[in-house]
Amino acid sequence: MNTMAEARFQTQQRSSQDGRETSLWSSGFGMKLEAVTPFLGKYRPFVGRCCQTCTPKSWESLFHRSIMDLGFCNVILVKEDNTRFRGWLVRRLCYFLWSLEQHIPPCQDASQKIMESTGVWNVISGRAPGGAGEGPVPSHVKKEVQRILGHIQAPPRPFLLRLFSWALLRFLNCLFLNVQLYRGQMKMVHKAAQAGSPLVFLSTHKSVLDGILLPFVLLSQGVGVLRVAWDPRTCSPTLRALLKKLGGLFLPPEANLSLDTPEGVLARAVVHATVEQLLASRQPLLIFLEEPPGVRGPRLSALGLSWLGLVVQAVQAGIIPDALLVPVAVTYDLVPEASHDACHALAPLGLWTGLLAVLRSLRRWGCSRRVCVRVHLAQPFSLQEYTINARSCWGSRQTLEQLLQPIVLGQCTAVPDTEKEQEWTPVTGPLLALRQEDQLLVRRLSWHVLNASVASSAVMSTAIMATLLLFRHQKLLGEFSWLTEETLLRGFDVGFSGQLRCLLQHTLSLLRPHVALLRIQQGDLLVVPRPGPGLMSLARLSAELLPAFLSEAVGACAVRGLLAGRVPPEGPWELQGIELLSQKELYCQILLLLHLLPQDLLLLQPCQSSYCYCQEVLDRLIQCGLLVAEETPGSQPACDTGRQRLSAKLLWKLSGDFTDSDSDDFEEAEGRYFRLSQQSRCPDFFLFLCRLLSPVLKAFAQAAAFLHRGQLPDTESGYAEQLFQFLQATAQEEGLFECADPNLAISAIWTFRDLGVLQQMPGPTGPVLHLSQAFASWESQEKLGQFIRQFICS
Template identity: 85%
Template structure:
């Protein structure tokens, strides 16, 4: 160790005086410390198995047995070997030759087949209300159908697709170091496509680039032209024309009209016919189930659910016997800034705006040599028909958050109702309203199920790990030598929990790459001992680190919920800053832990938890408890004066069980054990537990602190006000509090919106109609300062500073 430190002193470059920032991004860290860790490149868990409860047949049959034996490939790495030709000239024209060799199937007579579909013909013949028989000439209705069809789609132009693929390949190679794809996952999807059922890819949405990157990736893998469902509000008319010729689909504005509107009826019939024709022809379809992170709205996309509703309806009426759904996740080291800024513009994205954003991205990344990495994950396909049949049996009664949580917050009762929470933040669009109420519920729960699978299968990037360590463990700074070890530790913890990481290689190179991408939010300082001090820059940059660290939350979400629940259980018994040894003396019963976990689960937004609809709250409580035991934070403890848990003597069995005839299995044996007190636990006294417990609690602290500050803001806010106006008020309050207390990770407009919607579900805020539109009012129950303080105290019990 002394020799290693001496080597680091000798290789340290000269810089400014001690304590001042230094620039080491091009010359390395000034250290010759090689850390070879056992996890990198040697163990990768398989992620993305479909639900065994809802789709057991797909879970067994659509799985590629040798998936773990296949490696990765970079879809943007095109060389001479990827073409049929060899030679000096081919090496310089390989991108162009590659684009010429891509197979692009032709779509012929698609408009004619759409006009001949059953739904459109019923309108043309007047057999349904709103058709030609309602006073409209058939020729006029037919022209309207053609106009709507032209707004929805156009036949892909092979030459334009090849030219755009060549230009995109150039752009991606300038912007990205690599775009990784697991070859085993691709084989699994290709094998599923050969079964004959059409593929419907349901993806997360990190940036506008996803809608271009995913079609390029599938085209390069031989699956043809991917049809992408775009949001027409985000694109200008000129850009919509270009995207339609590249395979894009756009929902016409008339489709969102009321059910009694003839224009809305005709538009929905044409869209349904387009989806049916795509599924029959076997063309793959891409739907984004997640809104963009920058959008001021819910996580689950209303437009994505509308497109998925058309697919579900096509399968239910028997147009196609089945469709295979593929959850997709795309992750980036760092989303390009220029591609994020164009989404914030008030006007729709145009051709020139997009071109300027591309040039800005190329210039910024070429000038500072900061190329990013990306990872595309394809989860296991599953049968939509199988899900429709089996998922309905998992539906049960639900209650609103106001019914579940408000009496407990106000101290009117202590028991948590034995029911699930009903929380729906996504508005119902016109296409979904055209479905039966049962089918609407099916589409919503299917969307939650697939989005949960997509987020759970997303790879964790190195920047997310780095941001989490700096924000929640070392906000005051950490030595680089210590950061190397903790990066390795956190990566192993991620892999052990069944999640994958989107990187590999030597640890020192990974840290250099991550810190170079985060250079705007991180400062490197020299110290006399020859090491480097990594310090997060105080200020609004912590908000960006919090957004990056949120990508790590699904990995530790169960443990974080459990740790905050334990913190709430101990809040009234020991001082918040009391020693760990004092907290470990107390016994925690299983029933108390279940209650605290349920309370926190109901408080947290459904968009954060992303629980599968087939999983009950009590099953999740048991999963949380098991995770806390597995990670070593909780230790089972026998109750004082009770028999050992392993004691199965006959004296502990009831008379009914003793005289039960052999072969009678009508009752479970565990029901007859005399367990009056239940199970008890203590906090583990291992040396690593206090730091790990605090780390887990801090993962949820940005959201919980924002909720607590929103509760404190109730008596200061100006109500009544519109939702957007009150959101702006709360956001300004969060920013002012961040300046005073330094908690910039809470100053996020998304957290402000989440707090307002949660308080609206909880009955704290009420939405009332007015001539100027709906306005938020403070409910009479929480008009008193006493109840507002109770709400704030209820939230703060889960926060561990």
């Protein structure tokens, strides 16, 4: 089961007579590399451009022309040169002097402005005795508003901000090797800030440290004090009080009450007024669009959608003319708190608990396991422009049950010409107060921004190494070089550079808990992934590489599904290459797989149709050399013009005669046909692409096999725990540890619920899952399993 991957750590000293470099050849690809340099030619691949369809003006105006000429800066590298002073004492106090010199704009207490805002005043007047506008406002109502406002925010304290920046700078230097920021991306943000509209940063959420790292980075770059929308579930009351003085924002619990409760109406009015005042004063705001790490459930955060909905509503109400949205992402070699034990509930982090966690992190990571961090800022775009243009791209949508269930059960073969509707994020109180159309706008805007954030994220060396170890590649040196170049060629950046052997040493030292290093002859090392939790951790890291190869992986699995009924799954590559694959069949198979895979994994832009994505997938397969175009069977080759004769209708006509078209006498062209390429490198690359999606597909297949074993009816959390235990038991028997992930279990249950396999019924203590009538029989369950297994390449 454990195949070996070898990496040579120790290089012998080169003699002065022989200055030739060692050639490292990638197996099957003939690529000669000694150093991994993240450059293609002279320029880095620029990532993070905004959507040209939805925001064409922003795409053109908010792009920094000289971005390619700018390099990186290490944000936590503070020396004597970063201060105005010089000398022996300054070199020892440079962190403290640097924190004193940071520009912190004055943040005045805006409680009176919020109290006098139109929305809050209307609610207060309506709650006063005698009706709206009659009599004085009761003092207890004003105290209630002050209490809600105190729960949301507090005026930032400049002295506390400087002290915290100094302490955080020392902590980050102990924890990380570097925190890199691309100067060109920062130039775009500064240019957008000069337009006069407030900046709203929308970020992914990889670590609890993101909430303090991003404000520190942006404050050091002159953006100002960032107001961060925190999740109240992750912080204790003491920690919330501290974070509010550092610029934190918290949604009051009353805001999630039903729309007809007076407490909920007043809390939402205060939250609206707070956000409006922040945007009007042009204070930058940070919202996390993903759930905190360790939380089971959908990728999109319901709390993040609520805050983004408040911003959208402020722009639509005309409180501010526009807001500029900046997609943000933070990538780590390894997440510092990387326990990743999602089986445990997310406990609130207290102040003393946080300090102890910091000390443990410093002791655990130390100098031997310090990681690198990259902060990514994608191109800003106008919210007003998006709201105007995005609605024109919305088409009709159907549920997964309407699209896929008849095909799974064999009742029809044609895929409907419509998009899939799949919403997994619950609607909270602030978002529920919006119109249905605005709720849809906020959701699709969130997918748009999250797609841009993931596309701009750099692939770290640990993700590449984990992928090679997980998929059992034989030569780490050559394959690491090849995979790095392939990632760059697909327009994704990488977060490392330097000598290849040094990179492998650093990466394997970080992955040491998940791999076994066995020394063999002449300094060689045998690298073997540890079974169990080690393989699970490698699978999570390798998932960060999937966005770069997602189109090709979807196409490869679709081709595997198309060939599943024609040639044996274990048949030789030459036999599979004989089969002709029509473009129509490929489109149909890709669409089926797109409908099956969850939206959280695909992250498709809402303005992009599935059929356009099918064409993109097909183009990618052709570009990477896996598919070769063939002529239509039995037709005359397109390049053979020797026997063609022009009819009389195609002779020259009088100028201006457009009575018929020149193409009227040609028969409608049939679909194109393709074969699998027979190049020597293609079988391994095809298998590599299929294995990128194998954890998800195998988890879904095991979930289908578990339908007749699980105890139903049961609650969603109870059935998820049953399925997760089954995945763990199967992993012990078959070695599929990469599938034993609780998030994959949740994703499979929700996909089956959308597909109509599971039905949610009301129960005495809450919703309960039942097996639907359509999949009650073993035959239907077996059809579902076969439908999923056709895309899996063993």
